Amino acid sequence: MTSSNGWIRRKVLIAGVLIPLFVHSSCYADDLRIGVASNFRSTLEQIATGFKLAHNIEVEVSAASTGALFAQVKSGAPFDILFAADSIRPALLESEGHTRLRRTYAYGQLVFWTPGKPANETTLKQYKGTMAIANPRHAPYGKAATDTLELMQVKSDRVVYGTNIAQAFNFVRTGNAPAGLIALSQIKYMNVPAIEFWVVPPESYAPIEQQLVVLKNASMNAELFVAYTFDPGTTRLIEKSGYLVSDTGNQPGTGADR
Amino acid sequence: MTDSDLVSLWLTLKLAGATTLVLIVLGTPLAWWLSQRSHSSERGWLRNTLQNIVEPLVALPIVLPPTVVGFYLLLAFSPNNLPGELWQSATGTTLAFSFYGLVVGSAIYSLPFYVQPLQVAFSALQRELIEAAATLGASPLDRFFSLIVPLSRRGFIIAICLSFAHTVGEFGIVLMIGGNLPDETRVLSIALFDHVEALDYGKAHVLAGGLLGFSFVTLFLLYAVDRRWQNGTRTT
Numbered sequence: 001m002t003s004s005n006g007w008i009r010r011k012v013l014i015a016g017v018l019i020p021l022f023v024h025s026s027c028y029a030d031d032l033r034i035g036v037a038s039n040f041r042s043t044l045e046q047i048a049t050g051f052k053l054a055h056n057i058e059v060e061v062s063a064a065s066t067g068a069l070f071a072q073v074k075s076g077a078p079f080d081i082l083f084a085a086d087s088i089r090p091a092l093l094e095s096e097g098h099t100r101l102r103r104t105y106a107y108g109q110l111v112f113w114t115p116g117k118p119a120n121e122t123t124l125k126q127y128k129g130t131m132a133i134a135n136p137r138h139a140p141y142g143k144a145a146t147d148t149l150e151l152m153q154v155k156s157d158r159v160v161y162g163t164n165i166a167q168a169f170n171f172v173r174t175g176n177a178p179a180g181l182i183a184l185s186q187i188k189y190m191n192v193p194a195i196e197f198w199v200v201p202p203e204s205y206a207p208i209e210q211q212l213v214v215l216k217n218a219s220m221n222a223e224l225f226v227a228y229t230f231d232p233g234t235t236r237l238i239e240k241s242g243y244l245v246s247d248t249g250n251q252p253g254t255g256a257d258r
Numbered sequence: 259m260t261d262s263d264l265v266s267l268w269l270t271l272k273l274a275g276a277t278t279l280v281l282i283v284l285g286t287p288l289a290w291w292l293s294q295r296s297h298s299s300e301r302g303w304l305r306n307t308l309q310n311i312v313e314p315l316v317a318l319p320i321v322l323p324p325t326v327v328g329f330y331l332l333l334a335f336s337p338n339n340l341p342g343e344l345w346q347s348a349t350g351t352t353l354a355f356s357f358y359g360l361v362v363g364s365a366i367y368s369l370p371f372y373v374q375p376l377q378v379a380f381s382a383l384q385r386e387l388i389e390a391a392a393t394l395g396a397s398p399l400d401r402f403f404s405l406i407v408p409l410s411r412r413g414f415i416i417a418i419c420l421s422f423a424h425t426v427g428e429f430g431i432v433l434m435i436g437g438n439l440p441d442e443t444r445v446l447s448i449a450l451f452d453h454v455e456a457l458d459y460g461k462a463h464v465l466a467g468g469l470l471g472f473s474f475v476t477l478f479l480l481y482a483v484d485r486r487w488q489n490g491t492r493t494t
Contacts, residue, residue: 067455089457130355135438138455160355160437163451171437175338176354 031058032221033078035069037085038166039108039141039183040210043241044083050237051228057221065164067138073098073215080218081225083210085165086140090211101214105229106243108208109184110144110200113172119179119198124152131156132171132180134164141165144205145181151204184242202244210243259464265440266449273357273445274425277364281372281421284365288316289373289417290406293380317374319367324430331363331435355437360445363431372421379413380406412487416480423476427469 036044041063048059062079064072069082070089074096084090087104094102112124131154134142142161149156156179162168165183172180173190187197212229214222228234235245259267292309296302319327334341335353345353353359383406391401407414429447436443438452446465453462 065455067457070457071454092457130352132437135452135455137452138457158355158439160439162437163433163455167434170332171354174332175336176332176342176352176435177437 030219030221031060032080032219032225033060033062034081034083034225035062035064035072035077035079036083037066037069037210038063038164039085039185040083040106042189043185043238043243046237046241047229047234050234051225054228055221055224057224059225065139078217079215080222081212081214083212085208085210087209087211090213093213093215098216099213100216100218101223101226103212103226103230104209105212106210106238106245107202108141108144108210109202109242109244110141110148110181110205110208111184111187111197112179112200113182113187113192113197114179115172115175115192115196117178118195121152121198124154124198124200127154127179128157129179130158130160130177132160132162132168132177132182134168134182135161139164140208140210141168141181141183144200144208147205148181148200186242188240188242260461262440262444263446263449263461263465266444266446269357269441269443270426270445270447273360273364274422276357276361277368277425278372278418278422280361280365281368282418285369285372285417285421286376288312289376290380292316292373293377295381317370320370324367324428325434327363327367328431328434331359331366331431335359335435354435355439355443357442359435360432360443363435364425364428367428367431368421368424371424372417375416375420376410376413379410379416383409412484415483419476419480423473427473 034044034048041061045061048061051057051059062069066084066086066089069077069079069084070093073079073082073093082090082093083105085108090099090102093099112119112127114123114127117123131149133145133149134140136142136146139162142165148154149159160171160177162171165186168180169182169186171177172182181200184197184199212226214226229238239245292313295309296305332354333339335345336342337346337352342353345351353362387409388401388405391405396404427447428445429451432443432445432448433451436445436448438444438448444452446469450462450465450469453459453465
């Protein structure tokens, strides 16, 4: 009767053998490693493609939540640049001496999305069902969403949280939540019909100021990438992707509101 | 521990308990069926083929990333698709973002941790003993509860402890289908993730350390019980 005990032991053994296999490194010194908040990922991938054509430098993009990226950088993840979804954590990294440059690259825009139904200010104010938003405790779009729900006095009976704005989007897209307050960039990326979404006026929420930081030990190519990001051609691409680039129509954030 | 973490703790225990109950009810007959290989080639062919297919199916959650299960569940739970539609017309709610949805997900995810140890225990039973009880007139249910269950109690304890502990340790599926609702789907692993994301390492340490301690103690006790029974002291 040793086999059920052996079964547990085998699992533990397997884990011990396999885990070290996943610890690897694969990047050349000249390549750039960029960590990006999930909402900006597709836009950054397009920028990276253009950058590679212009400068022949490979860019490796890792998407995660800003909080996860922040924790990774603090524990020594070898990123060159971080494109965060907020300005708080970039400022924190700067104050702790992890960075050599910090700059706002975009302002996120919040939209109300109801697939298959028209969306506008009235339908938002009268909405009563399940609403998907990003987690307001750590996702900037989530904070903007709760600001909006409060200001518009929406009486949604159940507000469900996605870990990040991408998950909130998926809750709506799969039909599990009939509506969501999500990012305009996602709507643009998925070519959602104009009737189904309504861009929430930026005055309704604290600005979603998205900042990038170049990390202290980054490759010299990092500044080249940042310059490319603020190139007028790239700026137009960022705007087309659903962001505001300058602070027009939006109060510049202080980054100190939390 | 904050109040909201206590709510998460209670929810986690409730989820692990409910999942284990579901597995006891559904997993026990499954483990029994899987343990009964037929030896006559004539009638046993179909049964053995079915078992050959079901056995790896049961083991799938061990190797599958929870995200695979979570993704399919998210689609299945959607009112746009049949299972979600049926649930919604029956209950008026959605399975996603609900405690019941988590029980479904956890039961699938912990299934091999319940079935496999039990299947091993059932296979090791002496057939002659059970056949003798049958000849003495014990009904199948009687044989199961007065003979098979006591003889396989080691398997039951391992199966129950592992599926309970594994459900406490579940994260990926809950993250994908839960929606992070306090009182409903924010279990401890999710609350911990939230604390880390919000850079609240103090609260994160409490939960992470607690879960680590719980898991170690569970496995420690499990091994201890297992050793004791193995050393021949099967009657207490």
